[in-house]
Amino acid sequence: MDQPRYLLGLDVGGTKIAAVVADGPGDILAKIRRPTPAALGPDAIVAEMTDMLTEVAGAVEIGPLDAAALGVSFGGPYDPVRGVVRDIPNLPDWGGVPLLRLLSDALPGVALAIDNDANAAALAEWRFGAGQGAEHMLYLTMGTGIGGGIVSDGRLYRGLRNAGGEVGHTVLVPDGAECGCGHRGCLEAYASGPAIARRAIEKLEAGEGVEFADALRDAGIALLELKTESIVEAARDGVTFAMDHLADTAFYMGWGIANAVSILAPEVVVLGTVATAAGDMFMEPLRRRVVDMAMPGVGDATRVEPAGLGDLVGDYAAIALAVDALAP
Amino acid sequence: MDQPRYLLGLDVGGTKIAAVVADGPGDILAKIRRPTPAALGPDAIVAEMTDMLTEVAGAVEIGPLDAAALGVSFGGPYDPVRGVVRDIPNLPDWGGVPLLRLLSDALPGVALAIDNDANAAALAEWRFGAGQGAEHMLYLTMGTGIGGGIVSDGRLYRGLRNAGGEVGHTVLVPDGAECGCGHRGCLEAYASGPAIARRAIEKLEAGEGVEFADALRDAGIALLELKTESIVEAARDGVTFAMDHLADTAFYMGWGIANAVSILAPEVVVLGTVATAAGDMFMEPLRRRVVDMAMPGVGDATRVEPAGLGDLVGDYAAIALAVDALAP
Numbered sequence: 001m002d003q004p005r006y007l008l009g010l011d012v013g014g015t016k017i018a019a020v021v022a023d024g025p026g027d028i029l030a031k032i033r034r035p036t037p038a039a040l041g042p043d044a045i046v047a048e049m050t051d052m053l054t055e056v057a058g059a060v061e062i063g064p065l066d067a068a069a070l071g072v073s074f075g076g077p078y079d080p081v082r083g084v085v086r087d088i089p090n091l092p093d094w095g096g097v098p099l100l101r102l103l104s105d106a107l108p109g110v111a112l113a114i115d116n117d118a119n120a121a122a123l124a125e126w127r128f129g130a131g132q133g134a135e136h137m138l139y140l141t142m143g144t145g146i147g148g149g150i151v152s153d154g155r156l157y158r159g160l161r162n163a164g165g166e167v168g169h170t171v172l173v174p175d176g177a178e179c180g181c182g183h184r185g186c187l188e189a190y191a192s193g194p195a196i197a198r199r200a201i202e203k204l205e206a207g208e209g210v211e212f213a214d215a216l217r218d219a220g221i222a223l224l225e226l227k228t229e230s231i232v233e234a235a236r237d238g239v240t241f242a243m244d245h246l247a248d249t250a251f252y253m254g255w256g257i258a259n260a261v262s263i264l265a266p267e268v269v270v271l272g273t274v275a276t277a278a279g280d281m282f283m284e285p286l287r288r289r290v291v292d293m294a295m296p297g298v299g300d301a302t303r304v305e306p307a308g309l310g311d312l313v314g315d316y317a318a319i320a321l322a323v324d325a326l327a328p
Numbered sequence: 329m330d331q332p333r334y335l336l337g338l339d340v341g342g343t344k345i346a347a348v349v350a351d352g353p354g355d356i357l358a359k360i361r362r363p364t365p366a367a368l369g370p371d372a373i374v375a376e377m378t379d380m381l382t383e384v385a386g387a388v389e390i391g392p393l394d395a396a397a398l399g400v401s402f403g404g405p406y407d408p409v410r411g412v413v414r415d416i417p418n419l420p421d422w423g424g425v426p427l428l429r430l431l432s433d434a435l436p437g438v439a440l441a442i443d444n445d446a447n448a449a450a451l452a453e454w455r456f457g458a459g460q461g462a463e464h465m466l467y468l469t470m471g472t473g474i475g476g477g478i479v480s481d482g483r484l485y486r487g488l489r490n491a492g493g494e495v496g497h498t499v500l501v502p503d504g505a506e507c508g509c510g511h512r513g514c515l516e517a518y519a520s521g522p523a524i525a526r527r528a529i530e531k532l533e534a535g536e537g538v539e540f541a542d543a544l545r546d547a548g549i550a551l552l553e554l555k556t557e558s559i560v561e562a563a564r565d566g567v568t569f570a571m572d573h574l575a576d577t578a579f580y581m582g583w584g585i586a587n588a589v590s591i592l593a594p595e596v597v598v599l600g601t602v603a604t605a606a607g608d609m610f611m612e613p614l615r616r617r618v619v620d621m622a623m624p625g626v627g628d629a630t631r632v633e634p635a636g637l638g639d640l641v642g643d644y645a646a647i648a649l650a651v652d653a654l655a656p
Contacts, residue, residue: 136487150591152485159464159593160629169623170587181624259498263478263588265487295497296509301488 005068006060008053008110009318011117013075014038017045019052021060021067022319026128030059031315042097050106069111071321072103073120073314080115080162113325118165119156120317121309122149125270127320129308134267138260139307140167142253142274145180146188150264167260168192172252187256191249193274196228200245209241232278246278247285254289261294261302272307279306333396334388336381336438337646339445341403342366345373347380349388349395350647354456358387359643370425378434397439399649400431401448401642408443408490441653446493447484448645449637450477453598455648457636462595466588467635468495470581470602473508474516478592495588496520500580515584519577521602524556528573537569560606574606575613582617589622589630600635607634 007026011018013036020031032055037044053064064070076088083100104112115123122131122139131137137151146168150157157164168188169181176185177195189195201223204213212234216226234242257269269290275282283306291299309316335354339346341364348359360383365372381392392398404416411428432440443451450459450467459465465479474496478485485492496516497509504513505523517523529551532541540562544554562570585597597618603610611634619627637644 136492148591152480157480157485157592160595160626161593163623163626163629164464164591164593166590166593166623166626169590171583171621174583174621183621183624255499255502259587260591262494262497263476263492263591264485265489265492265494267488293499293502293511295491295494296511298488298491298494301491 006057006062006066007319007322008057008064008067008070009315009322010049010053010070010072011075011314011318012036012045012049012072013117013314017049017052018314018318019049019056020315020318021056022322024068026316026319026323028312028315028319030056032056041093042099042102046099046102046106049103053107064107065109067107067110069113069322069325070103070107071120071318071323071325072099072112072114073117073317073321074099074114075117078114078116078162080158083114111322111325113321115156115321116147116162117314117317118147119149119158119162120321121147121272121313122151122165122270123156123324124309124313124316124320125272125307126151126154127323128316129313130270130305131268131308136264136266137268137270138165138167138257138264138266139270139272140257141272142191143193143272146192146256148260150266167256170256170259172255187252190252191256191274193228196231196245196249196274197226199249200228200231200242201226203241203245209245212239212241215239228274229277232274235278235281243281246282249274250282250286251289254286255293257286257304258290258293258299261290261299265295265298266302268303268305270305270307272313276306276310334385334390334394335647335650336385336392336395336398337643337650338377338381338398338400339403339642339646340364340373340377340400341445341642345377345380346642346646347377347384348643348646349384350650352396354644354647354651356640356643356647358384360384369421370427370430374427374430374434377431381435392435393437395435395438397441397650397653398431398435399448399646399651399653400427400440400442401445401645401649402427402442403445406442406444406490408486411442439650439653441649443484443649444490445642445645446475447477447486447490448649449475449600449641450479450493450598451484451652452637452641452644452648453600453635454479454482455651456644457641458598458633459596459636464592464594465596465598466493466495466585466592466594467598467600468585469600470519471521471600474520474584476588478594495584498584498587500583515580518580519584519602521556524559524573524577524602525554527577528556528559528570529554531569531573537573540567540569543567556602557605560602563606563609571609574610577602578610578614579617582614583621585614585632586618586621586627589618589627593623593626594630596631596633598633598635600641604634604638 005024007022009020077086087095148165173185177189179186179189333352335350337348405414415423453459476493501513505517507514507517
């Protein structure tokens with residue numbers, strides 16, 4: 001069992017599942033993707049998963065049972081103590097599903113690790129991406145939500161119920177903007193992808209950024225359909241309104257990160273999604289804010305870096321868990 | 329070397345040093361105290377320390393070299409990687425002092441652990457106090473500053489440069505009240521002992537709490553000499569102004585704790601000093617605030633408790649480190 005140890009990975013989301021196979025050091029050798037058969041319920045999804053693993057393992061001429069380990073990055077809240085999925089809105093019927101047992105039964109003898117996608121992505125950036133070698137790392141996405149994961153001494157810091165790392169739900173503005181979590185004024189309500197667009201729309205509706213509003217109208221884009229991607233693109237093109245709006249967003253994001261840095265004193269904070277797309281234009285004001293607001297002596301010692309894995313983060317997230325499954 | 333293993337502890341502050349001896353399970357058997365000979369510099373303080381250890385060890389009829397371990401809770405920033413004290417204002421000439429080496433040389437063969445007092449107190453509350461048995465615990469003092477320590481899986485979470493746990497320097501109000509750290513709007517600038525008094529004085533000067541101001545005048549207490557202790561006492565006596573002021577303080581403290589809870593998802597948050605003195609009157613509104621502001625599902629699962637060790641926390645802090653020094 002020594003030379004070619006293959007690792008399998010599953011990246012499970014609400015709309016699609018990816019299956020990957022990697023070699024021992026984690027280089028990804030093959031990948032397939034299929035839509036998530038969400039409506040059919042957990043049994044069908046697990047059957048689909050094992051079918052996909054068989055197909056992708058075939059690319060390196062093994063069966064799935066020949067793999068050393070399987071890592072599953074799950075796009076929803078997962079309880080690693082019980083090995084069970086918690087209730088989630090975007091995957092109906094998954095609440096309470098014993099994913100660990102179902103997959104163990106399907107793949108006897110294959111080491112198995114499952115975690116939520118934020119934790120798995122944190123582990124991936126630490127093992128393969130921008131956080132390599134850091135003793136303490138904080139990873140944050142700026143996608144639909146602001147998810148996070150903490151890696152300390154090479155292990156995930158999970159907290160009670162695997163719920164740690166929710167920097168997106170720290171409150172910056174009591175009685176501020178409504179957040180999807182039901183509270184008000186969370187960082188996520190100011191700096192997630194949808195929140196960035198919403199705040200821009202509010203400003204444009206209030207009469208700011210007339211030129212940008214005109215340009216959108218000329219391009220046939222309705223104000224309410226404005227996406228964060230378009231704002232980032234406009235900022236890259238030098239549109240003042242868009243640049244100012246990203247600097248504004250960097251204020252909130254930098255503030256939230258600064259507070260997390262004072263608490264966690266990470267060596268590096270790795271930021272995905274919007275931060276990666278916007279680049280220095282966003283990262284520079286954000287870094288200044290972290291130094292200005294985090295505990296002196298800590299904020300200026302912490303590096304804040306864009307994520308290193310880009311669109312491949314989900315694949316590496318699953319493989320990082322597979323590597324972990326083999327750890328003693 | 330099996331039956332009676334004694335543990336030694338030193339609690340080193342800017343004005344006094346305590347030396348204690350405890351049995352293996354951590355019951356404290358004897359204690360002595362002397363003023364810190366701060367002006368004489370580190371060599372004299374280390375000589376004083378070993379002299380005190382000899383005296384306190386004598387109480388159980390051993391020499392200091394017969395002890396299994398020594399724990400040192402140090403009232404200033406300490407770098408556990410290099411074993412060296414960082415620059416601190418209240419202990420002149422200590423910056424760069426290699427405390428670990430000096431004490432190792434003085435006590436060869438005795439296991440040794442040194443840490444700053446906030447981390448040591450966190451470990452003490454986890455091992456002997458209100459955090460016993462918790463997988464993840466956050467400890468916060470509300471004294472001169474708001475110090476903090478994080479215990480996870482039975483070990484201190486230190487972060488880069490041993491600087492983690494600084495919940496007191498998370499920013500709640502950008503451009504808010506000045507903080508001793510040089511920034512503005514930190515939790516510590518609203519809820520530390522001195523900040524609680526300062527905010528009360530500001531309110532009284534602005535004409536709030538006329539009855540309380542009259543009572544202070546009758547008692548011969550100048551407004552600028554008002555201490556947090558007197559406010560807590562007045563609140564216990566049912567004085568409306570004082571009760572409202574503590575509820576106000578619980579708002580800030582609960583907000584800061586809620587943000588830390590969203591990030592760390594601790595099983596329990598243990599609060600020392602003012603929180604312990606004020607009791608339920610302060611703890612109840614604070615707990616409500618944590619539930620209202622922390623990530624749903626986490627805030628309501630986290631217990632927030634007053635510290636269990638009271639005035640003895642410094643003694644147990646040193647002994648908790650001694651226990652740690654013996655851990656494999």
